[in-house]
Amino acid sequence: MSDDLYQQALLDLAKAAHGAGVLPSPDGEALRDSPLCGDRVRMQVVLEAGCIKAIAHDVKGCLLCRAAASLVGLRGAGLNAEEANTLHEQVAATLAGSEPPPGWPELALFAPVRPHRNRHGCILLPFETLAAALDSQTRA
Amino acid sequence: MSFSAAKWRDHFPLLAAHPELHYLDNAATGQLCEAAFDAVTHHDLTHRANVLRGTYRLAEQADAAYENARRQVAAYMNAANAEEVVFTAGTTAAINLVAHAFGEGLKAGDEVVLSLAEHHSNFVPWQMLRDRCGVMLRILPLAAGGRLDLSRLGETITPRCKLVAVTHASNVTGAITDLAPVVAAAHAVGARVLADGAQAVQHGPVDVQALGVDFYAFSGHKAFGPTGVGVLWGRAEALEKLPPFLGGGGMIGRVTMEETTWALPPRRFEAGTPPIAQAIGLGAALDWLRAQPWADMNANMVRLAQRLIDGIAVLRGLTFLGPRDLKNRLPIVSFNLEGIHPHDACQVLDEYGVAVRGGHHCAQPLMEFFKVQGAVRASIAPYNDEADIDALLAGLQVAIARLR
Numbered sequence: 001m002s003d004d005l006y007q008q009a010l011l012d013l014a015k016a017a018h019g020a021g022v023l024p025s026p027d028g029e030a031l032r033d034s035p036l037c038g039d040r041v042r043m044q045v046v047l048e049a050g051c052i053k054a055i056a057h058d059v060k061g062c063l064l065c066r067a068a069a070s071l072v073g074l075r076g077a078g079l080n081a082e083e084a085n086t087l088h089e090q091v092a093a094t095l096a097g098s099e100p101p102p103g104w105p106e107l108a109l110f111a112p113v114r115p116h117r118n119r120h121g122c123i124l125l126p127f128e129t130l131a132a133a134l135d136s137q138t139r140a
Numbered sequence: 141m142s143f144s145a146a147k148w149r150d151h152f153p154l155l156a157a158h159p160e161l162h163y164l165d166n167a168a169t170g171q172l173c174e175a176a177f178d179a180v181t182h183h184d185l186t187h188r189a190n191v192l193r194g195t196y197r198l199a200e201q202a203d204a205a206y207e208n209a210r211r212q213v214a215a216y217m218n219a220a221n222a223e224e225v226v227f228t229a230g231t232t233a234a235i236n237l238v239a240h241a242f243g244e245g246l247k248a249g250d251e252v253v254l255s256l257a258e259h260h261s262n263f264v265p266w267q268m269l270r271d272r273c274g275v276m277l278r279i280l281p282l283a284a285g286g287r288l289d290l291s292r293l294g295e296t297i298t299p300r301c302k303l304v305a306v307t308h309a310s311n312v313t314g315a316i317t318d319l320a321p322v323v324a325a326a327h328a329v330g331a332r333v334l335a336d337g338a339q340a341v342q343h344g345p346v347d348v349q350a351l352g353v354d355f356y357a358f359s360g361h362k363a364f365g366p367t368g369v370g371v372l373w374g375r376a377e378a379l380e381k382l383p384p385f386l387g388g389g390g391m392i393g394r395v396t397m398e399e400t401t402w403a404l405p406p407r408r409f410e411a412g413t414p415p416i417a418q419a420i421g422l423g424a425a426l427d428w429l430r431a432q433p434w435a436d437m438n439a440n441m442v443r444l445a446q447r448l449i450d451g452i453a454v455l456r457g458l459t460f461l462g463p464r465d466l467k468n469r470l471p472i473v474s475f476n477l478e479g480i481h482p483h484d485a486c487q488v489l490d491e492y493g494v495a496v497r498g499g500h501h502c503a504q505p506l507m508e509f510f511k512v513q514g515a516v517r518a519s520i521a522p523y524n525d526e527a528d529i530d531a532l533l534a535g536l537q538v539a540i541a542r543l544r
Contacts, residue, residue, distance in 0.1 A: 005487060006542055037483055038500040038513050060513055062481035063543065122483065 003112045005119075006063065010109045014066040019073020023056040030132035034121055039065050043072070043129040050080045052134070062122050064113060069126035071106050081134040088127040095120045143436035149523040151428075152364075153177060162494040162528040166362070167311050167472050167519030170342055172421075173364040179424030180366060180417045191416055192390055192407065206416050209423030210406070216426035217356065217373055218347040224379060226406040227419045230370035231338040232261040234357035235305070237372055237409060238334055239265035241382040246302055248274030253297055253304040253326075255280040255288045256509055259311050260502040262336045266305060280306065282509055285463040286313035293325040301326065305334040308346075308356075312503050312517065313462030314445075314472030316340070323352040332378060338362055341426075342521070343441075343470055344434040354378045360418060364521075365425035369418035372409070379405035386411040437522040444520050444529050445471035451533040455540070461510050471520035474501070477536075480543045482514040488539040494532050 026044035039061035046054040090101040100107035189202040214222040283289040304326040334355040360369040388411035393401035457478025482498030
């Protein structure tokens with residue numbers, strides 16, 4: 001495992017920007033800001049039977065935040081609100097040292113960030129926003 | 141030039157122990173000078189006791205050390221009287237003190253003037269006051285480069301203005317505010333002036349009497365002193381008119397079941413046990429700073445800032461936040477590189493031993509003015525040298541190659 005925060009696979013994930021864009025008629029949407037650095041993530045979801053059918057995000061953030069959002073776009077389809085909340089907690093646990101949850105092997109790319117606690121929020125922000133987007137639909 | 145940055149660096153234990161460190165985050169926290177370190181250690185080893193209440197000798201020694209610190213701060217600021225110096229937890233606490241105590245006398249429709257360049261510490265307390273009692277906030281706009289647009293003072297400071305609260309020097313652009321016209325415009329309508337001096341005091345003694353302001357706030361940790369201590373200086377007649385902010389021990393005249401009377405300033409504003417050792421450390425730091433060759437030191441820092449500005453000027457996609465010239469300006473250099481987030485740049489720079497800050501610098505309205513989300517900021521202190529600047533410039537080249 002590389003200990004380079006900016007390893008090539010992470011740069012490629014950020015550059016791929018899976019799910020970047022806007023959905024014309026989202027069922028759920030959330031906007032979250034990072035108070036530390038001012039990064040901003042907007043996450044939109046279209047649902048089918050309570051599960052994510054499509055995701056779109058708009059990220060103004062660092063490479064770590066953009067890579068995390070891209071990962072959400074790559075792997076997030078099929079999650080329901082409860083699973084998205086659980087995933088947010090699992091990502092936090094992964095940053096604290098746990099193994100990535102099943103189905104999310106790319107989270108291992110963030111392992112070098114573990115000692116840099118002030119950067120954890122950069123990675124968590126897209127996952128938090130995804131959970132909030134699903135929650136907004138649940139409450140609607 | 142008699143000043144040597146290398147010799148000055150020897151007065152800072154952390155830097156002396158880490159010669160490989162290129163510390164350029166001085167606008168956030170200056171390193172602790174040994175004068176402050178020694179004073180805090182000496183106090184806690186020999187005179188540690190609570191102040192202003194004990195009758196035993198140890199407590200009297202603590203009283204004497206604490207009040208001596210007040211005199212040392214007063215001397216650094218050229219205050220007319222040491223009783224004009226209130227110890228607080230920092231600049232933020234000092235400004236909040238004024239926002240509450242002075243704000244208590246304001247009513248809906250009164251106006252408070254700020255500038256667009258303010259740190260959140262001189263923005264949010266006034267927004268909270270607005271929400272509490274309905275005062276109106278008026279914002280002095282900025283001119284190109286981020287300096288306060290003093291040509292707009294006349295239209296911004298109206299007869300309804302009660303207080304003008306502006307930065308003495310920006311923590312992002314380094315621009316020093318020419319306070320004289322601000323004071324003149326404010327006093328012409330009977331308003332008070334509060335200067336946020338958090339960035340200014342570590343670049344040489346200030347003269348609050350010459351500045352003409354009514355309140356001046358700063359922090360110890362940026363002035364090479366301890367954390368957890370700061371100062372609100374207030375002109376005696378201005379402080380005397382203010383009610384207390386926090387209630388508790390030490391700030392009273394007499395307490396009965398029916399009512400409480402207040403102590404005179406500065407103790408009226410120092411409820412509870414103050415940051416005694418920290419204040420003593422700050423006093424020692426300022427006493428030491430007062431004797432330094434500031435003209436030579438500032439000339440050296442300007443030279444380093446120019447070296448940095450020249451070095452980044454050739455970088456593609458550069459956004460520069462602040463005046464390009466170094467007149468009336470602190471050696472704080474903030475910039476953004478297109479396609480590279482400030483946090484990513486700072487993370488890579490850290491790998492090369494360069495400590496700089498990235499982000500919005502608690503100045504989001506100013507970031508909006510410059511149309512950026514954040515910036516990389518290098519802030520220079522007298523202990524910095526060419527090697528620090530060159531390490532930053534070399535690290536930036538690596539960051540660009542890796543991150544773009």
